[in-house]
Amino acid sequence: MEGGSTIVITSASDIIVARELGRKIGKELNFSLTDLTIIATVISELARNIIVFAKQGNIVIETIRQGKKVGIVITAIDKGPGIPDIFLAMQDGYSTGKGLGLGLPGVRRLVDEFEIFSETAKGTKVLAKKWLL
Template sequence: MTSNMNIPIICEWDIVAARQAGRDAARKLSFSIVDQARITTAISELARNIYLYALPGNIILEQIEEQNKIGLKITAVDKGPGIKDIKLALEDGYTTSGGLGAGVPGVKRLMDDFSIDSVVGEGTKITAVKWLKK
């Protein structure tokens, strides 16, 4: 993976495309099978949130290098309604859809670095990084 990969999330099938692109990128960077699964799960959760709550949006995959470390950066960007209470959204069990509420907190747990920026009425940007273990 030499450049950014941008996967638009418009329909449910785009979640599958984003998952596959993430798995392929993780494999090319030589992530372990377990980390490939973590990355794929995180992408699936982020893409599903865009599909359910904030269409349209994008999943952006990017190989990054920092302080002699290689990582895969996943950015989920949307122009949806935004998140009113980020702290609450990061609590396990919190849901607005009646689901398990494992999505965003789960992504945070699965990845090494995590940040979320959201403006109500403008959209949300979630960035998550998994670093390759040497």
């Protein structure tokens, strides 16, 4: 991994900072306009989850290279309450917050690789990868 940037998320305006940075890094990698919109949307959803559920956390945006493949990894880390039932949280329409319940399952559909780790009372880490095709 290279060129990682961390954005501390504590308020709604940090979401905009994070997604604009994601767009900038994606643009440098030559992602298409549609992919840039996807990247910005993914960051927006993950950053909003941090604010709604954990109040604060970090969004890390990194460039990755695997052989000839280039991609972008977005990692959302918080020390919030954690997700008690990840299976349930990944179902469309399931929501404990004030959202539409489409955040996490929606993000999974938008990216190429998606991982989620969570421990109750310790926090949550979500990893979303998008490859440049």
